[in-house]
Amino acid sequence: MNASGAGALPKISLLVSDVDGTLVTKDKILTERTCRAVEKIHEAGIKFAITSSRPPSGMRMFVEPLKLETPLGAYNGGLVVRPDMSVISEHTLALPLAKEIIEIINKHSLGVWVYVGNDWFVQSGREQYVEREKFVIKVAPHIVNNFDGIKGNPGKIVGVSEKFELVEQCEKEVQKQFGSQVSASRSQPQYLDITHPKASKGLFIETLLSYFSIDREEVVTIGDGGNDLSMFKQSGKSIAMANGSDELKRQATYVTDSNEEDGFAKAVEKYVLGALVSS
Structure with missing residues (x-):
């Protein structure tokens, strides 16, 4: 030590x-x-x-x-x-802002997870690391084609990829584009957590x-x-x-x-x- x-x-x-x-x-x-x-x-x-x-x-x-x-x-x-x-x-993210964030994550070819309250939504076909997350948080995700039908403001949006350099690039762009509107940081090399600035x-x-x-x-x-x-x-x-x-x-x-x-x-x-x- x-x-x-x-x-x-x-x-x-x-x-x-x-x-x-x-x-x-x-x-x-x-x-x-x-x-x-x-x-x-x-x-x-x-x-x-x-x-x-x-x-x-x-x-x-x-x-x-x-x-x-x-x-x-x-x-x-x-x-x-x-x-x-x-x-x-x-403190949650307003839905219009959340949709803009999701667009940027998709542009970087990261998977997208959206959390509303205790509910977890994952886009179909982009399910990397999902099994591990299920094991960690003991919650099964809702698999959706898109996030248009989600009701309620997200508490957290996560960009996910095994390509750590893409996660880092996405982090920098989210921070640059949204500034003080969000808090964006990597909780793990493969996860970019985006939340309300507070x-x-x-x-x-x-x-x-x-x-x-x-x-x-x-x-x-x-x-x-x-x-x-x-x-x-x-x-x-x-x-x-x-x-x-x-x-x-x-x-x-x-x-x-x-x-x-x-x-x-x-x-x-x-x-x-x-x-x-x-x-």
Whole structure:
């Protein structure tokens, strides 16, 4: 485990974690060591919250094993729910804007996924990575010929491709064309997540700061993806996974081991619980 920063942490009131690539293994498993680490966080009086690009239904399975009592940030914080799935706040994409986004994704030959609430829509014939996503979020998609019949504003649109360079190119064009109208970042090399501009993990941190009346310096965040950078910037200390991007690791206070090496649990033990002992 490497550290890119030094010094004891101040008071720690809240730890916020990404899910995929951070909290769970590549096979989407919560290890025993991870569960014990979260249990110790609770015992230390530290609040623990999770945020993800997943829909709320794809986060429900963590509530019981991790004994979550804090809000959950679904769709990168665009939909904030309580552990019972009741809605606290929601930011969605207007349908006219969503249609323009879909056109650009199609132009780059990426698959398109559209999420409305807990419903997931996939265009027929463009079903790459669908089976894996079904396994991850425990929800079956609605297969549609097009997205014209969708009712309700999307919480998230995803561009999908195994050609990572196309995903990166599409990300740049969406950011350039829509600017502050959207938040666009890659949660994984194959996934471009596009949400409302107020749907970011950084703004989820701000929601929690207000919700619990705590200071930013009392927050520790941990993640692996480009969409985690915004929450790193809103926390007192940040921890990047070894399997994360080079840019994220450069921005982090600390770097822990990968999600295949219990990096989350090791980070909690050393940088969160360990800091309490040394302070």
